[in-house]
Amino acid sequence: MSLTHWIVVLLIVVILFGAGKLPKVMGDVGKGIRNFKAGLNGEEAQDNSANQTLDNKSK
DSSP states (O other): OOHHHHHHHHHHHHHHHHHHHHHHHHHHHHHHHHHHHHHHHHHHHHHHHHHHHHHHHHO
């Protein structure tokens, strides 16, 4: 994608959401990404603790 494509996409987003709502929308997107990452990290931590529990029981 070229720079012209990105400019057109940005203009469409600004027209749809308005300049005032754009920071709120982007903040919500950022929160969603953070929650997604936290969910992935939490899932890995739960899997690791479950594996450790199973290892301890088998000894």
